[in-house]
Amino acid sequence: MPKDHEWKTFAEWTKQYGQYDRDCVYVQILGQPIIVLGSLSAARDLLSERSAIYSSRPRLVMAGELTGFAQSMALMAYSSNFVALRRLIHKELTGNSLQKYWTLHEDESRLLIDKVLANPDEFLDSIRHYAGSVILRVTYGYQTASKNDRFLVLSERVMNAFSSASQPGAWAVDILPWLRHLPSWLPGTGFKRMAAQWSRMHLNVVEGPYDWALENQDSPDLIRPNFVSTILSNSVDPLPQDERELLLWASASLFGGGADTTVAAISSFFLAMALFPEVQSAAQAEIDRVIPTGRLPELADRPNLPYVECVMRETLRWNPTGPLGLPHMSVKDDVYRNYHIPAGSIVMVNIWSILRDPVVFPDPLEFRPERFLNDTRALDVTSSIFGFGRRSCPGIHFAEASMFIAIATALSRCTISNATDRQGHAIGKDVEYRTGTISHPKPFRCEISPRARSLGV
Secondary structure, eight states, X not given: OOSSOHHHHHHHHHHXXXXXXXXXXXXXXXXXXXXXXXXXXXXXXXXITTHHHHOBOOOOIIIIIISSGGGSTTTOXXXXXXXXXXXXXXXXXSGGGGGGGHHHHHHHHHHHHHHHXXXXXXXXXXXXXXXXXXXXXXXXXXXXXXXXXXXXXXXXXXXXXXXXXXXXXXXXXXXXXXXXXSOTTSTTOHHHHHHHXXXXXXXXXXXXXHHXXXXXXXXXXXXXXXXXXXXXXXXXXXXXXXXHHHHHHHHHHHHHHHHHHHHHHHHHHHHXXXXXXXXXXXHHXXXXXXXXXXXXXXXXXXXXXXXXXXXXXXXXXXXOSSTTOOOEEOSXXXXXXXXXXXXXXEEEEOHHHHTTOTTTSSSTTSOOGGGGTTOHHHHHHHGGGGOOGGGSOTTHHHHHHHHHHHHHHHHHHEEEEEEEETTSOBOOSSOOBOOSSSOOBOOEEEEXXXXXXXXXX
């Protein structure tokens, strides 16, 4: 198994070994069958059309059992508990329920750009604060401190731990589960000490803001509306223990699922604008035509900003935040296109290669938002970034709203240019991203200055 940037190796495998137009590659590691899907049609055939078979998760001992992420929705096996968690989140984050959070998104996006313009060299830290602050307010009603917030600092460490712990093929204990029973003093068992440290951090992130929310329901410090308060107000008092546990892990899943992916996506946006100034100029021209001088974009303007919407879509496609998504697992034997897929197979989708298919996306290394204008196929393919079937992200529309308003506000107020790496070398268009379940651009710098139009805003 490749140890870094697995999606690139998998793309080469599907070109060399894939059957039926690069659809499927089979690999076996110490008896564990792994299927890599290299096309959208194969992913939908199995993970959506046969979701009854392919909606569970494989046993990830490092991330799930040793670190504790198995109780969150992302890694939880498909079960009645998973369905209940998903239903709880989906109900609050879809349809008209979303509009009550619009003002929050807008306020936080303006704070983000204020910070970016005040301290351009720290723009990545400001993006992290924005993403964490939005999701903490929405989930728990908690207002973050402007610097070094206790929950934000800890959650960032935990999300880094999740990205490392859930990386496919990175941990021998995922393939040989019996390794978890070895004493931690034996050579080669450093993973146990690492997992113990990550587990403590994870538990603090799960329980810390949740306990704060419960203790502050009657406090003026609590910001409403928020997810926890909404569920509590619709439930009997006191909440039964099983429902308290469900709410604990639903809120933790919402918090964990929203923060780091938003950071990665908005960081990609800033990088793309620095590398493709013509795109930035076109998006700013649209904003200037639609938004009156003296006013910043609002989410209600979104239908009238189609090119800015395409910038958001292209940001998601250009370098997807989850290049392989999260692995699925087959729960019984299956046959697909005359191939036998054994029960217990790990099934992974190479989203990165799907979103670089030159048939759908000519010149895929280029950042071209116009490819989404009136092209329903491009829109449809890019939706794969949010997963498949019963495991698709229940907070899609919330995530898009958060990302769109941050992008629109940045374009309205900033000019972004001159992307360089930490050594000051110019970054090319085939940019490097970090290995991990959630993939971020490698650290970069860019020049960020206020736009003349926005100086008086």
